[in-house]
Amino acid sequence: MAEIVLDGVDVQFRQPGKRAEPVRVLDGIGLEIADEEFVCLLGPSGCGKSTALNIIAGFVEPTAGRVTVDGRAVDGPGPDRGVVFQDANIFPWMSVARNVAFGPSVQGRLAGKELDDRVAHYLGRVGLDGFGDHLPRELSGGMRQRVGLARVLINDPPVLLMDEPFGALDAQTRITMQELLLELWDRDRKTVLFVTHDIDEALLLGDRVLVMSARPGRIKTVVDVPLPRPRSYDVMREPAFVELKNRLFHELRDEEERAAVTH
Ligand SMILES: Nc1ncnc2c1ncn2[C@@H]1O[C@H](COP(=O)(O)OP(=O)(O)OP(=O)(O)O)[C@@H](O)[C@H]1O
Ligand SMILES: [Mg+2]
Structure with a gap:
Protein backbone atom coordinates (compact mmCIF):
# COMPACT_ATOMS: atom_id res chain seq x y z
CA MET A 1 0.00 0.00 0.00
CA ALA A 2 1.24 3.46 -0.86
CA GLU A 3 2.40 5.52 2.08
CA ILE A 4 1.13 8.82 0.68
CA VAL A 5 -1.97 9.07 -1.51
CA LEU A 6 -3.53 12.18 -3.01
CA ASP A 7 -6.70 11.52 -4.92
CA GLY A 8 -8.52 14.19 -6.92
CA VAL A 9 -7.08 16.99 -4.81
CA ASP A 10 -8.21 20.52 -5.70
CA VAL A 11 -7.08 23.67 -3.95
CA GLN A 12 -8.55 27.10 -4.42
CA PHE A 13 -7.33 30.12 -2.51
CA ARG A 14 -9.47 33.17 -1.85
CA GLN A 15 -7.52 36.38 -2.11
CA PRO A 16 -7.95 38.20 1.21
CA GLY A 17 -10.25 41.22 0.97
CA LYS A 18 -10.97 40.66 -2.71
CA ARG A 19 -14.27 39.58 -4.16
CA ALA A 20 -12.64 38.14 -7.26
CA GLU A 21 -12.97 34.48 -8.13
CA PRO A 22 -10.76 32.26 -5.97
CA VAL A 23 -7.45 31.24 -7.53
CA ARG A 24 -7.32 27.61 -8.62
CA VAL A 25 -3.94 26.36 -7.54
CA LEU A 26 -4.22 22.57 -7.76
CA ASP A 27 -6.54 20.82 -10.14
CA GLY A 28 -7.35 17.16 -9.54
CA ILE A 29 -3.92 16.10 -8.30
CA GLY A 30 -3.52 12.34 -8.09
CA LEU A 31 -0.33 11.05 -6.57
CA GLU A 32 0.86 7.85 -4.91
CA ILE A 33 4.19 7.58 -3.16
CA ALA A 34 5.20 4.10 -2.07
CA ASP A 35 6.62 3.25 1.31
CA GLU A 36 10.34 4.19 1.37
CA GLU A 37 10.16 5.79 -2.06
CA PHE A 38 12.03 9.03 -2.79
CA VAL A 39 9.93 11.24 -5.07
CA CYS A 40 11.02 14.64 -6.37
CA LEU A 41 8.55 17.26 -7.53
CA LEU A 42 9.58 19.77 -10.20
CA GLY A 43 7.49 22.53 -11.72
CA PRO A 44 7.47 26.22 -12.65
CA SER A 45 7.36 28.82 -9.91
CA GLY A 46 3.84 29.31 -8.56
CA CYS A 47 2.44 26.04 -9.95
CA GLY A 48 1.53 24.75 -6.50
CA LYS A 49 4.45 22.53 -5.45
CA SER A 50 4.63 23.93 -1.93
CA THR A 51 0.85 23.81 -1.67
CA ALA A 52 0.88 20.09 -2.55
CA LEU A 53 3.57 19.47 0.07
CA ASN A 54 1.71 21.57 2.65
CA ILE A 55 -1.42 19.51 2.12
CA ILE A 56 0.46 16.32 2.96
CA ALA A 57 2.07 18.08 5.93
CA GLY A 58 -1.42 19.05 7.13
CA PHE A 59 -0.79 22.81 6.95
CA VAL A 60 -3.26 23.40 4.10
CA GLU A 61 -6.69 21.82 3.73
CA PRO A 62 -7.71 20.86 0.19
CA THR A 63 -10.91 22.28 -1.27
CA ALA A 64 -11.77 18.81 -2.59
CA GLY A 65 -10.24 15.35 -2.72
CA ARG A 66 -8.69 12.84 -0.39
CA VAL A 67 -5.25 12.77 1.24
CA THR A 68 -3.98 9.82 3.26
CA VAL A 69 -0.65 9.00 4.86
CA ASP A 70 -0.17 5.36 5.83
CA GLY A 71 -3.87 4.79 5.27
CA ARG A 72 -5.05 7.58 7.60
CA ALA A 73 -6.76 10.74 6.39
CA VAL A 74 -4.59 13.80 7.02
CA ASP A 75 -6.34 16.29 9.29
CA GLY A 76 -3.41 18.39 10.49
CA PRO A 77 0.33 18.21 11.12
CA GLY A 78 1.68 15.16 12.96
CA PRO A 79 4.93 13.64 14.23
CA ASP A 80 4.77 10.98 11.49
CA ARG A 81 5.68 13.70 8.94
CA GLY A 82 8.89 15.68 9.31
CA VAL A 83 8.99 18.92 7.31
CA VAL A 84 12.15 20.73 6.17
CA PHE A 85 11.95 24.13 4.47
CA GLN A 86 14.43 26.31 2.63
CA ASP A 87 15.15 28.31 5.78
CA PRO A 157 9.33 10.24 11.17
CA PRO A 158 8.53 7.64 8.48
CA VAL A 159 7.74 10.48 6.07
CA LEU A 160 10.03 13.41 5.18
CA LEU A 161 8.58 16.40 3.32
CA MET A 162 11.29 18.70 2.01
CA ASP A 163 10.52 22.00 0.28
CA GLU A 164 13.62 23.27 -1.55
CA PRO A 165 15.69 22.55 1.56
CA PHE A 166 18.99 23.38 -0.14
CA GLY A 167 17.67 26.18 -2.35
CA ALA A 168 19.42 28.96 -0.44
CA LEU A 169 22.85 27.31 -0.29
CA ASP A 170 25.83 27.96 -2.54
CA ALA A 171 26.51 25.34 -5.22
CA GLN A 172 29.30 23.51 -3.39
CA THR A 173 27.50 23.33 -0.04
CA ARG A 174 24.41 22.20 -1.84
CA ILE A 175 26.23 19.21 -3.33
CA THR A 176 27.61 18.29 0.08
CA MET A 177 24.09 18.42 1.53
CA GLN A 178 22.65 16.35 -1.32
CA GLU A 179 25.28 13.68 -0.72
CA LEU A 180 24.56 13.79 3.01
CA LEU A 181 20.86 13.31 2.36
CA LEU A 182 21.58 10.36 0.04
CA GLU A 183 23.69 8.77 2.74
CA LEU A 184 21.06 9.35 5.45
CA TRP A 185 18.33 7.98 3.20
CA ASP A 186 20.37 4.88 2.29
CA ARG A 187 20.48 3.98 5.96
CA ASP A 188 17.02 5.10 7.09
CA ARG A 189 14.89 4.58 3.96
CA LYS A 190 12.19 7.11 4.65
CA THR A 191 9.32 7.97 2.36
CA VAL A 192 10.34 11.33 0.90
CA LEU A 193 8.62 14.05 -1.10
CA PHE A 194 11.27 16.55 -2.16
CA VAL A 195 10.30 19.78 -3.93
CA THR A 196 12.94 21.45 -6.06
CA HIS A 197 13.53 23.70 -9.07
CA ASP A 198 16.76 21.92 -9.87
CA ILE A 199 16.66 19.07 -12.40
CA ASP A 200 20.11 17.76 -11.41
CA GLU A 201 19.04 17.62 -7.80
CA ALA A 202 15.79 15.79 -8.64
CA LEU A 203 17.60 13.15 -10.73
CA LEU A 204 20.45 12.73 -8.26
CA LEU A 205 18.09 12.08 -5.35
CA GLY A 206 14.85 10.63 -6.64
CA ASP A 207 13.48 7.21 -7.53
CA ARG A 208 10.87 9.09 -9.52
CA VAL A 209 10.58 12.68 -10.70
CA LEU A 210 7.19 14.29 -11.19
CA VAL A 211 6.77 17.41 -13.29
CA MET A 212 3.83 19.67 -12.51
CA SER A 213 2.09 21.80 -15.08
CA ALA A 214 1.75 25.57 -14.84
CA ARG A 215 -1.08 26.72 -12.55
CA PRO A 216 -3.54 25.21 -11.92
CA GLY A 217 -1.05 22.48 -11.11
CA ARG A 218 -1.54 18.93 -12.27
CA ILE A 219 0.95 16.11 -12.48
CA LYS A 220 2.04 16.37 -16.09
CA THR A 221 4.86 13.86 -16.37
CA VAL A 222 6.21 11.02 -14.27
CA VAL A 223 9.77 9.85 -14.91
CA ASP A 224 11.36 6.79 -13.33
CA VAL A 225 15.03 7.27 -12.49
CA PRO A 226 16.71 3.92 -13.18
CA LEU A 227 20.07 4.88 -11.70
CA PRO A 228 21.64 2.44 -9.24
CA ARG A 229 22.06 3.24 -5.56
CA PRO A 230 23.99 4.14 -3.55
CA ARG A 231 24.42 7.26 -5.67
CA SER A 232 26.94 10.04 -5.51
CA TYR A 233 27.60 13.13 -7.57
CA ASP A 234 29.42 10.99 -10.17
CA VAL A 235 26.07 9.62 -11.33
CA MET A 236 25.57 12.90 -13.20
CA ARG A 237 28.00 11.72 -15.87
CA GLU A 238 26.00 8.58 -16.69
CA PRO A 239 24.36 8.64 -20.15
CA ALA A 240 20.98 7.75 -18.59
CA PHE A 241 21.26 10.80 -16.33
CA VAL A 242 22.13 13.13 -19.19
CA GLU A 243 19.28 11.81 -21.32
CA LEU A 244 16.70 12.23 -18.55
CA LYS A 245 18.03 15.68 -17.76
CA ASN A 246 17.54 16.75 -21.34
CA ARG A 247 13.99 15.42 -21.38
CA LEU A 248 13.06 17.09 -18.11
CA PHE A 249 14.64 20.36 -19.22
CA HIS A 250 12.28 20.55 -22.21
CA GLU A 251 9.24 19.49 -20.16
CA LEU A 252 9.97 22.13 -17.57
CA ARG A 253 10.72 24.85 -20.08
CA ASP A 254 7.38 24.25 -21.82
CA GLU A 255 5.56 24.69 -18.51
CA GLU A 256 7.61 27.75 -17.57
CA GLU A 257 6.63 29.33 -20.87
CA ARG A 258 2.97 28.48 -20.23
CA ALA A 259 3.26 29.95 -16.73
CA ALA A 260 4.71 33.15 -18.16
CA VAL A 261 1.79 33.48 -20.59
CA THR A 262 -0.99 32.75 -18.12
CA HIS A 263 0.29 34.93 -15.23
N1 LIG B 1 -2.18 30.71 1.74
C1 LIG B 1 -2.37 31.18 0.51
N2 LIG B 1 -3.34 32.08 0.22
C2 LIG B 1 -3.54 32.54 -1.03
N3 LIG B 1 -2.81 32.16 -2.10
C3 LIG B 1 -1.82 31.27 -1.89
C4 LIG B 1 -1.53 30.75 -0.58
N4 LIG B 1 -0.49 29.88 -0.69
C5 LIG B 1 -0.13 29.88 -2.00
N5 LIG B 1 -0.93 30.71 -2.71
C6 LIG B 1 -0.87 30.92 -4.17
O1 LIG B 1 -0.88 29.63 -4.76
C7 LIG B 1 -0.02 29.57 -5.89
C8 LIG B 1 0.93 28.40 -5.74
O2 LIG B 1 1.82 28.67 -4.66
P1 LIG B 1 2.93 27.65 -4.22
O3 LIG B 1 3.68 28.31 -3.12
O4 LIG B 1 2.32 26.33 -3.93
O5 LIG B 1 3.81 27.53 -5.55
P2 LIG B 1 5.23 26.84 -5.78
O6 LIG B 1 5.06 25.93 -6.94
O7 LIG B 1 5.73 26.25 -4.51
O8 LIG B 1 6.13 28.07 -6.21
P3 LIG B 1 7.71 28.35 -5.99
O9 LIG B 1 8.40 27.44 -6.94
O10 LIG B 1 7.88 29.77 -6.34
O11 LIG B 1 8.03 28.03 -4.55
C9 LIG B 1 0.63 30.94 -6.00
O12 LIG B 1 -0.06 31.68 -6.96
C10 LIG B 1 0.45 31.54 -4.62
O13 LIG B 1 0.33 32.93 -4.69
MG1 LIG C 1 7.35 26.69 -3.26
Missing part, protein backbone atom coordinates in the same frame (compact mmCIF):
# COMPACT_ATOMS: atom_id res chain seq x y z
CA ALA A 88 16.30 25.99 8.50
CA ASN A 89 13.47 25.81 11.01
CA ILE A 90 15.59 26.47 14.06
CA PHE A 91 15.27 28.78 17.07
CA PRO A 92 18.03 31.41 16.94
CA TRP A 93 18.19 31.81 20.72
CA MET A 94 18.72 28.11 21.46
CA SER A 95 22.00 26.24 21.20
CA VAL A 96 22.37 23.69 18.43
CA ALA A 97 21.90 20.82 20.90
CA ARG A 98 18.76 22.37 22.44
CA ASN A 99 17.34 22.94 18.98
CA VAL A 100 17.84 19.27 18.09
CA ALA A 101 16.45 18.14 21.46
CA PHE A 102 13.36 20.31 21.07
CA GLY A 103 10.93 17.82 19.46
CA PRO A 104 11.43 14.83 21.75
CA SER A 105 11.65 17.03 24.85
CA VAL A 106 8.38 18.96 24.27
CA GLN A 107 6.65 15.71 23.42
CA GLY A 108 8.03 14.29 26.69
CA ARG A 109 9.37 11.27 24.88
CA LEU A 110 12.96 11.52 26.05
CA ALA A 111 14.86 13.31 28.81
CA GLY A 112 18.19 13.39 30.65
CA LYS A 113 21.08 11.29 29.45
CA GLU A 114 18.96 9.35 26.99
CA LEU A 115 17.99 12.59 25.25
CA ASP A 116 21.58 13.92 25.35
CA ASP A 117 22.84 10.70 23.78
CA ARG A 118 20.22 10.82 21.07
CA VAL A 119 21.05 14.46 20.28
CA ALA A 120 24.77 13.62 20.08
CA HIS A 121 23.97 10.71 17.78
CA TYR A 122 22.00 12.85 15.32
CA LEU A 123 24.52 15.70 15.44
CA GLY A 124 27.13 13.14 14.47
CA ARG A 125 25.01 11.81 11.64
CA VAL A 126 24.65 15.25 10.06
CA GLY A 127 28.35 16.03 10.54
CA LEU A 128 28.02 18.47 13.45
CA ASP A 129 30.00 16.66 16.14
CA GLY A 130 31.26 19.17 18.66
CA PHE A 131 28.88 21.99 17.65
CA GLY A 132 26.17 21.29 20.23
CA ASP A 133 26.97 24.37 22.34
CA HIS A 134 27.08 26.80 19.42
CA LEU A 135 24.32 29.25 18.68
CA PRO A 136 22.78 29.18 15.17
CA ARG A 137 24.24 32.62 14.35
CA GLU A 138 27.72 31.14 14.77
CA LEU A 139 27.06 28.62 11.98
CA SER A 140 27.16 28.82 8.19
CA GLY A 141 23.99 28.40 6.13
CA GLY A 142 24.88 24.78 5.32
CA MET A 143 25.49 24.01 8.99
CA ARG A 144 22.17 25.60 9.97
CA GLN A 145 20.43 23.42 7.42
CA ARG A 146 22.17 20.38 8.99
CA VAL A 147 20.72 21.42 12.37
CA GLY A 148 17.29 21.69 10.71
CA LEU A 149 17.71 18.16 9.36
CA ALA A 150 18.88 16.71 12.69
CA ARG A 151 15.93 18.39 14.38
CA VAL A 152 13.53 16.51 12.14
CA LEU A 153 15.45 13.21 11.98
CA ILE A 154 15.59 12.87 15.76
CA ASN A 155 11.82 12.33 15.73
CA ASP A 156 12.40 9.44 13.29
